[in-house]
Amino acid sequence: xxxxxxxxxxxxxxxxxxxxxxxxxxxxxxxxxxxxxxxxxxxxxxxxxxxxxxxxxxxxxxxxxxxxxxxxxxxxxxxxxxxxxxxxxxxxxxxxxxxxxxxxxxxxxxxxxxxxxxxxxxxxxxxxxxxxxxxxxxxxxxxxx
Numbered sequence: 001x002x003x004x005x006x007x008x009x010x011x012x013x014x015x016x017x018x019x020x021x022x023x024x025x026x027x028x029x030x031x032x033x034x035x036x037x038x039x040x041x042x043x044x045x046x047x048x049x050x051x052x053x054x055x056x057x058x059x060x061x062x063x064x065x066x067x068x069x070x071x072x073x074x075x076x077x078x079x080x081x082x083x084x085x086x087x088x089x090x091x092x093x094x095x096x097x098x099x100x101x102x103x104x105x106x107x108x109x110x111x112x113x114x115x116x117x118x119x120x121x122x123x124x125x126x127x128x129x130x131x132x133x134x135x136x137x138x139x140x141x142x143x144x145x
Contacts, residue, residue: 003073008110009101010044010065017093017119018057025088026051027122029063031098031133033079035070043068043079049086062099072102078132083120085127092122098133 012029026049035041044065055061081098097116104111117131 003071004104004106005072006069006103006105007043007067007072007100008069008103010067011099012046012063012065013060013097013099013114014050014055014063015060015095016052016055016057017095022057023052023088023090023092025092026086028082028084028086029065030082030084031065031079032082033070034076035074037076041068041070043070052088052092060095072135075135078134078136081117081131081133083122083129083131085122085124088122088124088127090123094120094122096120096131100135 010031014027014029016023027046028049029046030042031044033041033043044067046063046065050063081096083096085092095116095118097114100113102111102113103109113135115133120129120131122129
C-alpha cells in the first residue's frame with residue numbers, strides 16, 4: 001500500500017437493475033479491513049440503511065459514507081466491501097461501485113479512486129455479497145505520476 005496515503009472520504013454508487021416489481025427491504029453497505037495483521041477495522045459505512053423502495057431502478061444514486069481516516073499502509077490486506085440485504089423477499093439485482101477520496105500527505109495532493117464491482121445479485125437465501133477492493137494496486141508514494 002502507498003505510504004502516507006490516507007482514506008478521507010468514501011461513497012457507494014448504486015444502481016438497481018429494473019426487472020419485475022419494485023424490490024422491498026433495505027441495504028447496508030460497509031467497508032472493512034484488517035490492520036497490522038490482527039485488528040479488524042470498520043473503515044466506512046452508509047450512515048442509514050438504504051430503503052430499496054425509495055431507489056428508482058436504472059438511475060445511479062450516490063450514498064456518502066461515514067469514513068474513519070486511516071493510512072492505507074497500515075492495512076494488512078485489501079479492504080472488503082460488504083453489501084447486506086435486510087428483509088428482502090425476492091431477487092434484487094444491482095450494479096455497484098465505490099469511490100474513495102485519498103489524501104497523499106507527502107505529496108500534498110488529493111486523488112479519487114473509483115472501483116466498479118459490476119452486477120451483484122442478492123436474494124433472501126443469499127442476502128450478503130462481499131467484494132475485495134484492490135487498493136494494493138495503488139502506486140507507492142515515491143513512484144512518479
